[in-house]
Amino acid sequence: MRTLQKEAISSRGFIGSSAFRDSEHPERIVVISEWQSRAAWLQWQEEPSRQGILEEMRQYLFGPITHRVLVPLAKPQDDFLL
Numbered sequence: 001m002r003t004l005q006k007e008a009i010s011s012r013g014f015i016g017s018s019a020f021r022d023s024e025h026p027e028r029i030v031v032i033s034e035w036q037s038r039a040a041w042l043q044w045q046e047e048p049s050r051q052g053i054l055e056e057m058r059q060y061l062f063g064p065i066t067h068r069v070l071v072p073l074a075k076p077q078d079d080f081l082l
Contacts, residue, residue: 003053004050004053004054004057005017007047007049007050007053008033008044008050011040011043011044011047012040012043013035013036013037013039013040013041013043013044014033014034014035014036014040014044015033015034015035015036016033016034017031017032017033017034018031018032019031019032020032027062032070038069041069045067
C-alpha cells in the first residue's frame, strides 16, 4: 500500500491520503485519498503504474476493491460545524 501511495504523491492533483482499519473487521481497510478534482482522480485510476501495483496487491486481498467518490458537505473556508 505504501508503494501505491508513493506513486499517487507524484501524480498531478493528489492532495493526500489516510488509511483506516475497521475495528470490528480488522481485515477490512479503507483508504481515503483527496484529489484536486474528479478528473485528477480518474486520470490516476487509469494510470498504468497504479494498475501494476494493484495487480501485485491482489494476492493479499480478501475481496474486490471498491471505489466511492465523496464530496465535502462544505468547503474549509465555510463556517459550518458538525
